[in-house]
Amino acid sequence: MFKHDFSLPDSFYVASVQVATVWTNSESAREIDEPGITNPTNIEKWLDYLSNEEKVALCNDNRVQTQLLYGEVVIVSEINGDWAKVTIPSQPSKKDALGYPGWVPLNQLKKVAKEDWLKPETAAISSKHAWLEDELGEKQIKLSYMTCLPVVQVGNERVEVITPIARGFLPVEDVEIFPTGEGGPKGDGLRIIEKAKEYVGLDYLWGGMSSFGYDCSGFAYNMHKANGYQISRDASDQAAFGKEIPFDKLLPGDLLFFAYEEGKGSIHHVGLYYGDGKMIHSPMTGRGIEIISLKDTTYEKELCIARRYWEGGGVTNG
Template identity: 65%
Template sequence: MTNQTFDEGTVWVTAVQVATVWTTKESARGIDEPGLTNPTDIDRWVTKLTQEQKTALCNENRVQSQLLYGEVVQVTEIEGDWAHVVIPAQPSKKDPSGYPGWVPLAQLQEVEKDYWNRPKSAAIITKKAWLEKDKGEKVVKLSYMTCLPIVNQHPKRIEVATPNGTMFLPNEAVHIYGTQQGMEKKNGDEIVKIGEQFLDLDYFWGGMSSFGYDCSGFSYATHKACGYQIPRDASDQAEAGAPVDVENLLPGDLLFFAYEEGKGKLHHVGIYYGNGNMIHSRTNGKSVEIIELKGTIYEKELCATRRYWVE
């Protein structure tokens, strides 16, 4: 492998609606082709896979995480058609610079920093939104919490910088925020409220988009929307944040679960919903749901509670 260094005046960004981050260059299978191309067809990919094929993404350690359109990465190596990246916005103990993994090189684009760095950004706050060309032609359907730099604000649409030139998002689909300041911080009730809109969305291992979240991707996205950058993985999420006594839990707090009645390996995270309930992206073959903890395996497996939000 060859170490790559690039012009300090440029930055690498994700150039497809959702780019999956693979464990190795060999991790992707032929059946994963709709998620490997540019453009991708995430809807087709996640619906085409059988439950067994989806489970293999986890059990065979194939997928690490995902990137949203326009998300910045650091390219550390290029080998053939693949790039090894770290993701600064997804903290991880796996790499101090950000979450590591492999992405098809065709799904990344190098852009000028002067083009990409803008005072304001637009975050998609609907479950999905279409990116449009100047005359309204639909280009690609983007995920919730896709964030793009703002070039200009028009009466009905926001003009944004993209890896493929300036395009447009509808005003009603986005929230505008100061790029340096980040999204405004909200409380735990808002974290829960955001999670509710994804009820019945199918679980997807490694999922970081509204095409399918895994358990920690779901907690990451809901916190991101409320102005909090938390670690990517459940194990890392459980080590940061402020500890909370069970009797003092409030909506928006994170609940962590481990095998062997809480004494073994941590395997799941959910969001406390209030009144003894939890909202979570459960597991492969299931979907985002609200459940009562009492009398479930989760009640026995609870091993940690953390709070990231502030009043």
């Protein structure tokens, strides 16, 4: 959980659904994507409904850019009918200095006042999923790992939080509380790997940024986020910063980057060094997060650079 210190205007928007997919433009979503663009959304139903070919097309047809978690802040720069053009300050990108850009259905966003939204403490979901409950304990929304919401008060069994809709409650055992302006405690590389191992088997999703499905760089981003480091959203940006590590000095938690043309072309993949010549990564559509040995694989040939963010704090953009 990195500190939330990005500059914000007096009012801004936050995601008001469990996971909001950020599309390339306002015409990118297909009819089959309807469960993913409504409010409320049902991310699990949407992903179950899509075939592997339809999931691959999210990438190959340049439809999806990234995703937002419930309550994640966006800056809206344009509204076109039912869609909003946004930047995401919590997801650094070379595509826009203000944050990752894309388009989100307007009905998946809620406008809030800065003074009402930002609180001294924030609750981050630390389990794979957690149910947001109402005052009576009724389950309302199934939320992803690393969803962060402002804290109202902490009780013995539940934490009262501010949501885009109303006050809500999260089980104490499913969250970690951290100072909003400071971030959570920084974990080392082994801690990053410990968290990553919990997601072995989770299906890959292009653009995925939630525990319903990660892509390769989304997986790396969120495992660092869980340990107090903010890194760039995309693999090519992640490879440009941090501390370069020689391949014979790798430690668990370092990021490994892979490029076409046997490591000489453009970067297309990132994984986390696991130790003992292995990596843990989210590979591709149709396969889940896995731990593999690099030896005698295409990845061994394509390995081009390694970076470390967990030593001395997370360097993001320079």
